[in-house]
Amino acid sequence: LIAIDSTFLSPFYVSPLAVPFPAVLAVHSITKYINGHSDVFMGAVILPNASTAQANSILQNAHGAVPGAIDAWLALRGAKTLSLRMKEHGRSDKPGATPCASDWQRRLPLRRxxxxxxxxxxxxxxxxxxxxxxxxxxxxxxxxxxxxxxxxxxxxxxxxxxxxxxxxxxxxxxxxxxxxxxxxxxxxxxxxxxxxxxxxxxxxxxxxxxxxxxxxxxxx
Known part of the structure; x- marks a missing residue:
């Protein structure tokens, strides 16, 4: 089982489930960049297919790991401005001098x-x-x-x-x-x-x- 914690990069910079990553699942602390306003305590597991999602949903239902309606609304509100905020977070970063193989690599900030x-x-x-x-x-x-x-x-x-x-x-x-x-x-x-x-x-x-x-x- 391969899992990638993509909290620091966020979906703006990279999608771990896409090529070139052979990831089985990705995890995010939505509390951080995705929400972006320090008013939500939430995490997410991103799964690659319906069968894996079904197995996870059984565990989720059994453990009661379901966010509240207000938390979900706040996280969705933050996600709408993710691209704007990530550009501002990295506005002082310099592009890498070494040519990169893909677009997401070229857009990675050198320091966050x-x-x-x-x-x-x-x-x-x-x-x-x-x-x-x-x-x-x-x-x-x-x-x-x-x-x-x-x-x-x-x-x-x-x-x-x-x-x-x-x-x-x-x-x-x-x-x-x-x-x-x-x-x-x-x-x-x-x-x-x-x-x-x-x-x-x-x-x-x-x-x-x-x-x-x-x-x-x-x-x-």
Whole structure:
């Protein structure tokens, strides 16, 4: 059984059940890009034929995994603007330099989410740096999700808390890592927001360090 999670690409970029993918089924977190408004909690399984769908419908009926009418309406509302939103999400991406074999590959964005390490900015390297900078953003909301029209930012402590610390470090997920889920706001506005938040956090950290140093001198 082959299954492809197509949540991040969404149907706008790729159809896993079509050639060249030999997929048996595709799964989507409709909560993310398909809905796009952060007001639905829903998933979907896309099946290739009627016989497979019939077997799945028996399980669905037995387990009661049926969305409510309002949830279905909200998801359909979001799906109507999927193509518009996906273009905006990827508007700052650059096309790949390597020729691709098919249209969906040519349209894939090189990046959809941006990660950066606070420790690479100035002297802001302590474990609380990520949280401090994120509390100073004006457009990015401190929340854990993606795919909505609004931009979100989350430190690794929130995004990967269920992963044991040793495994996080082995994967390169360190306490100074921040994940930005970019929405559809203006690119220049989002860039300026990150820059001012980092600048404020760095200045406050430096001032705190200087004050602590003077306090140590006075005590000595």
């Amino acid at each position: 989410m941006v990660s950066f390490r606070i420790g690479r900015v100035g002297a802001l390297v302590d474990d609380g740096a990520a949280e401090r900078s994120l509390t100073r953003t004006r457009l990015f909301t401190l929340a854990e999700s993606l795919g909505g029209v609004e931009s979100l930012a989350v430190p690794e402590k929130m995004a990967h808390e269920i992963i044991p610390p040793a495994e996080r470090l082995a994967l390169g997920i360190t306490p100074d890592l921040v994940r930005l889920s970019v929405g559809v706001e203006g690119v220049d506005d989002l860039t300026a927001d990150v820059e001012q938040a980092l600048s404020r956090a760095i200045n406050e950290w430096n001032n705190t360090s200087i004050s602590a140093a003077f306090s140590d001198l006075e005590r000595s």
